[in-house]
Amino acid sequence: MAGHDKAKRGIPPKGNFNAWYPAIVEIADLVDKRYPIKGMDVWKPYGWKAMTLIDGLTRAEMDRTNHEEYNFPLLVPEDLLEKEIKLVTLLKKAREEGVNPSELRLDEEEAGFKKEVYWVKHAGENELDLPMFLRPTSETPMYTMFSLWVRSHGDLPLKTFQIVNTFRYETKQTRSFIRVREIHFFEAHTAHKDQAGADAQIEEDAMIVQNLLHDLCFPAIVSTRPVWDTFPGAWFSNAVDVVMPNGRTLQVATYHHYKDQWAREFDLKYEDANGQTQFCHQTTFGMSERMLGAVVGMHGDDSGLIFPPKIAPIQVVIMPIAPHLDENVIPKVNEMAGMRKTAGYRVKVDDRDIRPGTKHYDWEIKGVPLRIELGPRDLESGQFVITLRTGGKENHEENELLDVVSNSLLETEIELRARAKVHMQKFVCEFPGIRQTDIGWELVSELEDDKVYELAFDGNDSDAEVLERATGLTFLGDCVEVYSEPRPCAVSGRMTTRKQHLARMY
């Protein structure tokens, strides 16, 4: 029966992740992909609710850490982009040539590079004097205003964030939540008195990410991206990568230390306590709807989604069984649903006139953590039946309802974290090693297709290139976790505690 129903809804096995993922996001009614622009999905209520619950967790963290919520205009005038391009190009060139950016001059052509943005050059029937673009991220519009707001050291730190729509003109294949053209985006931007202030902010960002990952019940690899993969304009970029079930890593968060590089370009300075003018040091912290993509990919199974309780749009479904046989069933079910108010749970009563089995499959697909059934026999025995989406079915005394729900939600979280840990152990393997032969470098043994490889690495850029070429994989960067004991570097053989990962990135 279950097999029949699943087949009917067309859920491929999760083992075939590249088929399962795009199918489940629509079957579970998170999005509708039939909107007539590629890469721009319609958020359905169930998906949007999950996303706003993730936003809620983020806002709580922002509140805890004294960030304030702004909302900036979507459109950015072209001349601000020119400023950014100048900064980015200078830094890139300086990095390549190993010189100080201030010693460089840009020629026309280099500064002329255009980003992958959507342009607004017309309004009504007019061509606009100053073209504008849809923000891909908000450094330029925000820092333009920051320089008006920050005057003295008393104005610092300035800790801002916003949750908005951003746009990227993606030319690669799009995929719901993972690679889209209109992005539901979180970005925090801060300005500090000095580098130490920005350093501390990076620490705080790291903790915020860990808190969110805890609530979402999966681990991630946090790395300082290699220089060549650092966000343009950043001193360094820390990135948070989740290992998806096809072995690809998905970057779900990044936080960047800008030092005073942007501040110099945007003239963001303040008067310090001694009356001296100083440039601010800045950081950025970004996350997006990819976090929901990771939840879907990490926790789902062959039967559908599994939502971590903290962001489950519905935490408990209550299903009356055979209410036509006992008129007290419906009132009791409604009484139980009262935990919506008394305990703040997100509860749904499913009183549709269909087979209980079909209801179970529906809520299984949608990943509701707990299902409760109550029928005439349960009424008689003063009990109810609870089924956990992570597995298990139990009878409990009616008067224990709130405790049972509370414990079962907690149990679900613990089980999801345990599964995610096993998942990571399965996908993150020791790198088998590489050796130099007469004809060049070769792998000690073949790599598996869907794995992330962990290795001790202490080499330079060209050592890294050797590894990336030999493996066809990409360095995630220096992992913030290091080995407790030094190990030999995979290329140079030097002893090091530096841990790195080679992966196929989304």
Next chain:
Amino acid sequence: MAGHDKAKRGIPPKGNFNAWYPAIVEIADLVDKRYPIKGMDVWKPYGWKAMTLIDGLTRAEMDRTNHEEYNFPLLVPEDLLEKEIKLVTLLKKAREEGVNPSELRLDEEEAGFKKEVYWVKHAGENELDLPMFLRPTSETPMYTMFSLWVRSHGDLPLKTFQIVNTFRYETKQTRSFIRVREIHFFEAHTAHKDQAGADAQIEEDAMIVQNLLHDLCFPAIVSTRPVWDTFPGAWFSNAVDVVMPNGRTLQVATYHHYKDQWAREFDLKYEDANGQTQFCHQTTFGMSERMLGAVVGMHGDDSGLIFPPKIAPIQVVIMPIAPHLDENVIPKVNEMAGMRKTAGYRVKVDDRDIRPGTKHYDWEIKGVPLRIELGPRDLESGQFVITLRTGGKENHEENELLDVVSNSLLETEIELRARAKVHMQKFVCEFPGIRQTDIGWELVSELEDDKVYELAFDGNDSDAEVLERATGLTFLGDCVEVYSEPRPCAVSGRMTTRKQHLARMY
């Protein structure tokens, strides 16, 4: 002292509303208008918080009435606009010619009219094959999807809403919240089995508006717009107008009955219980950041804003007085701030090391409903001092804190509603009458500049035109409230209970 401080911050007297309004929105730190695109303000945290609290009230009403929240893409392909233009032009023509729209054909030129929208025709360095525009409202993108979602009568009613950014290429002078180019927008769209379903929805919308106005503490005039001012594509449009302190009316909400007019254009139909195919009947309900503009304009005074408690970003400020004289002041203040958690109030402790007077002026400007002071003398007497933004300063026993705050917030709401009622009585006057003379129609007596005129009116379109010409004012439409006793129509003299208003609209 107070006068000095106010002058320093540059708040014009509210009597000069056209100077007061644009000044106060920046002085109270709701928005920053220095963003380099005209008509696109930056929402500062204080303004954004107030807006999201209004959104919260709206979401609660949507939840109560079983609407579900969606989120649609911002960009709309050009060909959908063509569909809308065709519908609108046909209906307009049919209305003018008094014929059934289905009997009409459009010629090229009529269908070629372009709306006041922002166009995206380029991305990266490419010109797009299909131009897109930024949604000014979402009928076309939503109804395109509705026709995929609705199959049978079991899918109805479909009650959707979203809170998103929309765009209008305004050529008129912009004004924060009131006339902007990026609009923070609420829109509900519904589809029903038949006209009765849509009729009932319009009733529900009317009640939702009244609930919101009650929470925001001001009344409004609700009218069915004249035919020539009906939303394109609508059968009729009900509009909610607030009378601002310069006598201009501000439309803060509209709800439209579409009958099956859009459904026919977008092929939105379903199979009824008898297996017959039927077109849906639809409604739309829109509100925007104008609601915040109305709050600012309606309740503020010479000293700044006054926030209705339900949407006050800060409901209570607690100020420690002379804490250096008694080390128990700060702990007691923090203990009082515990009502944040125990009672859910939005509380701020202002422990800045500045004069209490300056603090009072700051929070007065920002319209915080309640200010509480506590110093060594209060500690001794077991009391605290509370000041209401609407006026009045009282001493209370410390153990009555929660009751006092709860009662004072309620008192503030009642006082604001009473003031708004007086405001309406001041601004909405009886129309003095009009009479026909040898040289045409003339007013019985001169009109005042900043008033809205109420009148009994039962005339036709040309009678209305006579009145609009003679007064230089605009009809708001048939007021949903009628006169309890018939009165003579201002033009025809026929007895009628139909009440209308002539006003200067924003």
